[in-house]
Amino acid sequence: MGEFELLAKLRERLPPAGSKVVLGSGDDAAITVPGGATATSVDAIVDGVHFHREQAEMAQIGHKALATALSDLAAMGAEAGEAYVVLGVPSGLGEAQCLELLDGLLELAARTGTTLAGGDVTRAPALSLAVTVVGHAPSAERLVRRAGAQPGDLLVLTGEIGGAAAGLALLEEPGLASALPAEIAQRLRLRQLQPMPRLAAGRVLADQGARAMIDISDGLGADAGHLAAASGAQLRIDAATLPLAEGVLALADATGRDPLELAASGGEDYELLAAIPAERLEAAAAAVGELEKGTTLTPVGGVAAGAGVEIRLPGGALLKPAGFDQLRP
Amino acid sequence: MGEFELLAKLRERLPPAGSKVVLGSGDDAAITVPGGATATSVDAIVDGVHFHREQAEMAQIGHKALATALSDLAAMGAEAGEAYVVLGVPSGLGEAQCLELLDGLLELAARTGTTLAGGDVTRAPALSLAVTVVGHAPSAERLVRRAGAQPGDLLVLTGEIGGAAAGLALLEEPGLASALPAEIAQRLRLRQLQPMPRLAAGRVLADQGARAMIDISDGLGADAGHLAAASGAQLRIDAATLPLAEGVLALADATGRDPLELAASGGEDYELLAAIPAERLEAAAAAVGELEKGTTLTPVGGVAAGAGVEIRLPGGALLKPAGFDQLRP
Numbered sequence: 076m077g078e079f080e081l082l083a084k085l086r087e088r089l090p091p092a093g094s095k096v097v098l099g100s101g102d103d104a105a106i107t108v109p110g111g112a113t114a115t116s117v118d119a120i121v122d123g124v125h126f127h128r129e130q131a132e133m134a135q136i137g138h139k140a141l142a143t144a145l146s147d148l149a150a151m152g153a154e155a156g157e158a159y160v161v162l163g164v165p166s167g168l169g170e171a172q173c174l175e176l177l178d179g180l181l182e183l184a185a186r187t188g189t190t191l192a193g194g195d196v197t198r199a200p201a202l203s204l205a206v207t208v209v210g211h212a213p214s215a216e217r218l219v220r221r222a223g224a225q226p227g228d229l230l231v232l233t234g235e236i237g238g239a240a241a242g243l244a245l246l247e248e249p250g251l252a253s254a255l256p257a258e259i260a261q262r263l264r265l266r267q268l269q270p271m272p273r274l275a276a277g278r279v280l281a282d283q284g285a286r287a288m289i290d291i292s293d294g295l296g297a298d299a300g301h302l303a304a305a306s307g308a309q310l311r312i313d314a315a316t317l318p319l320a321e322g323v324l325a326l327a328d329a330t331g332r333d334p335l336e337l338a339a340s341g342g343e344d345y346e347l348l349a350a351i352p353a354e355r356l357e358a359a360a361a362a363v364g365e366l367e368k369g370t371t372l373t374p375v376g377g378v379a380a381g382a383g384v385e386i387r388l389p390g391g392a393l394l395k396p397a398g399f400d401q402l403r404p
Numbered sequence: 405m406g407e408f409e410l411l412a413k414l415r416e417r418l419p420p421a422g423s424k425v426v427l428g429s430g431d432d433a434a435i436t437v438p439g440g441a442t443a444t445s446v447d448a449i450v451d452g453v454h455f456h457r458e459q460a461e462m463a464q465i466g467h468k469a470l471a472t473a474l475s476d477l478a479a480m481g482a483e484a485g486e487a488y489v490v491l492g493v494p495s496g497l498g499e500a501q502c503l504e505l506l507d508g509l510l511e512l513a514a515r516t517g518t519t520l521a522g523g524d525v526t527r528a529p530a531l532s533l534a535v536t537v538v539g540h541a542p543s544a545e546r547l548v549r550r551a552g553a554q555p556g557d558l559l560v561l562t563g564e565i566g567g568a569a570a571g572l573a574l575l576e577e578p579g580l581a582s583a584l585p586a587e588i589a590q591r592l593r594l595r596q597l598q599p600m601p602r603l604a605a606g607r608v609l610a611d612q613g614a615r616a617m618i619d620i621s622d623g624l625g626a627d628a629g630h631l632a633a634a635s636g637a638q639l640r641i642d643a644a645t646l647p648l649a650e651g652v653l654a655l656a657d658a659t660g661r662d663p664l665e666l667a668a669s670g671g672e673d674y675e676l677l678a679a680i681p682a683e684r685l686e687a688a689a690a691a692v693g694e695l696e697k698g699t700t701l702t703p704v705g706g707v708a709a710g711a712g713v714e715i716r717l718p719g720g721a722l723l724k725p726a727g728f729d730q731l732r733p
Contacts, residue, residue, distance in 0.1 A: 103476040103480055104444055104477060104482070109438045116432060119524050119526045193446055197449075198453045200452070203492070205448065214437075220427060288432075
């Protein structure tokens, strides 16, 4: 299977392009007319580093590669636009598997209104995907950065956390599943394998005046640290308020881990953490709740003058999630 | 060396961002205000596939990764804008080497007015770079596609070809260098290791009314085939007119290869092949000749009704470059 042949087959599967795309895949470059402002991010996943091929279906790998990239657009409050994908194909991976992978990616693209507008296929020692995504907003001011959180703001978190870390534990140690109802165990695995970027919630939070936002990909503790550093403020998180995904308590119990520590350090939940003016909480929660599947928005703490992150446990002690020490204040 | 630490060091080296970049590297996504139209392309290079680490300096690898991506923007007649880079780092590659690689990439970025606006660093089994580049034009109509060549148009080629293939031969078989003056051998190696994207020439050709354009990355024969297929026309190339890089004749002689075959199939020259209205030749050649280092523009054939590519040798026979058969007409 040559590069040209695979590219041609991949192109045949592409749905019609979005309205901003004048010329899609197949020329030297794609042509778009963005209007307004763009948010652009790139993310890569590599077999053996970010996922393990034997633990996931090919379609899930394609899905996750695009999802992790789109999550960065969600964190800006941008509308998904175009994606450009580099697929690194190891020897032994056949055409059918490449197409399954692409189908998983395209299904998420269709659900999120993303146009796959270009790409490159190359041989590589391990299956790898590098995905560049371009999102859109009416103006640069409408996009929400990590900097901007102000003392007095509330911290809000979409959805539930800990699920992706619990799912990873289940994939790596299948025997743990006996501690959970099968349906919940499967939901946790899917949180790890097929995360959904919070694009709609990100746009709603931007519309509701979010002052700073980040997606929880490296873990709540680490990403709160990024937001605190960029904003030059201290984030104070009340651990008792953290919305844990169903099954995280049972799984933490089965592994002897602290469920709050698991949730705050696990990462890959791809939920959004935002700082919003306190008076916007009610309207923001209502607007997020109206989204597909009734997404929740939970107040988890506040912004204060200072630096760094404090995650306070119910008894008053501080939680120190793993990986916390590598953060610069 | 952690990912965060390396990213922070890489960011410290970034020069000020271009005028369209509102927010550069360091947030969830970069923010730009493009105006007009954008051309976006992505290219990846992998150690052992597209280059061999032991044959190149780290700075050259960084240069080439960006150069091959920018060449696609040149082929659209776009102005270079932003680049987003995924760096896959194998174990054993140290921080100093990563920074050397980035310096090579940034030097070309500075020369071409490209802003490195984002990126991702990941562990990977082999050194690899995936580079997404975004170029700009006042409108979508000003960008030149592969489709659009019309019967009667002239085919023109920037610069000289065969140099990159000759350079590759010298890198793979160092003993061949004895067939050439040292200075010319070194120039040929640099054609392979440090290609220069023809951005200025691409913009001039677009301004001069080029109807279709492509960069010669897969070899003149293969890329002429792509342009012919997209345009629904036949490209007729007169082999005797092909501008061979200095030293290609001597190197072909030393290896027993046909120099025209080497030049037409070798690839990686990153010159531009364009179809222009015949009456624009003089003005286009003059305008290209005014660019830095007096770039040449050579008429190499014409466009006819039909399909496919004919490369005719001085005696009248047809040249069939390697890799030609895999082209769909």
